[in-house]
Amino acid sequence: MRKAVQYAACGHRGCLRPSHRQLLTGATVVTMVRTVGSVGFGLYGAVTSSLTFLLIGLGIYWVGDMADGALARLTDTETRAGATFDIVCDRFCAATFYLGFAWLDPSMVLPVGVFLFEFMVIDMFLSLAFLSWPIVSPDYFGLVDRTIWRWNWSKLGKALNSSAVALLMVFTRSALLCTIVALGILGLKLWSLWRLSKLGIPMPNGCASSARAAVA
Ligand SMILES: [Zn+2]
Numbered sequence: 001m002r003k004a005v006q007y008a009a010c011g012h013r014g015c016l017r018p019s020h021r022q023l024l025t026g027a028t029v030v031t032m033v034r035t036v037g038s039v040g041f042g043l044y045g046a047v048t049s050s051l052t053f054l055l056i057g058l059g060i061y062w063v064g065d066m067a068d069g070a071l072a073r074l075t076d077t078e079t080r081a082g083a084t085f086d087i088v089c090d091r092f093c094a095a096t097f098y099l100g101f102a103w104l105d106p107s108m109v110l111p112v113g114v115f116l117f118e119f120m121v122i123d124m125f126l127s128l129a130f131l132s133w134p135i136v137s138p139d140y141f142g143l144v145d146r147t148i149w150r151w152n153w154s155k156l157g158k159a160l161n162s163s164a165v166a167l168l169m170v171f172t173r174s175a176l177l178c179t180i181v182a183l184g185i186l187g188l189k190l191w192s193l194w195r196l197s198k199l200g201i202p203m204p205n206g207c208a209s210s211a212r213a214a215v216a
Pocket of ligand 1: 011
């Protein structure tokens with residue numbers, strides 16, 4: 001017989017609990033709606049060369065991203081599936097805005113390229129690394145490593161990482177300044193990755209074959 005997975009009843013907010021494994025929650029619906037809204041307005045802004053619509057799309061992404069997280073915490077329905085879905089939807093929303101902005105203002109193509117490499121490759125990997133630990137989302141990475149959490153997923157860390165380059169692009173239109181800031185954030189992410197590798201990413205053990213588990 002297959003053994004049930006044992007969950008530690010440690011009482012930490014953010015540690016895995018067996019009651020929290022559903023795929024569809026209210027918060028996940030909010031993630032879907034804000035993603036469709038954000039990408040819709042962003043694409044419309046790009047094809048009509050409208051900065052206003054691009055910014056509405058960016059606003060829906062940011063407000064919606066705060067709302068889905070807040071709803072999940074309020075209703076106590078934070079799940080790993082919801083957190084993973086949120087992480088990938090963030091990339092879709094951000095890519096639409098940044099590429100749309102570069103479409104409007106081609107002088108921004110370098111900072112946009114650097115930021116998207118940072119956000120869609122390095123930060124994506126960092127964000128999904130939470131799955132290797134028994135926690136619900138990167139918001140609780142502080143249980144694993146306080147320093148990595150502070151620089152990446154604390155309120156300040158998130159604000160710095162997600163909004164600095166977008167706001168600088170809109171308000172300064174300086175490709176040099178935006179590229180320097182994007183490179184700075186990329187450096188922070190690479191440093192986080194180095195710290196994560198020193199920490200050691202846990203590997204699951206045992207055999208994954210259901211046939212073999214049934215025999216054992
Ligand atoms: Zn715990």
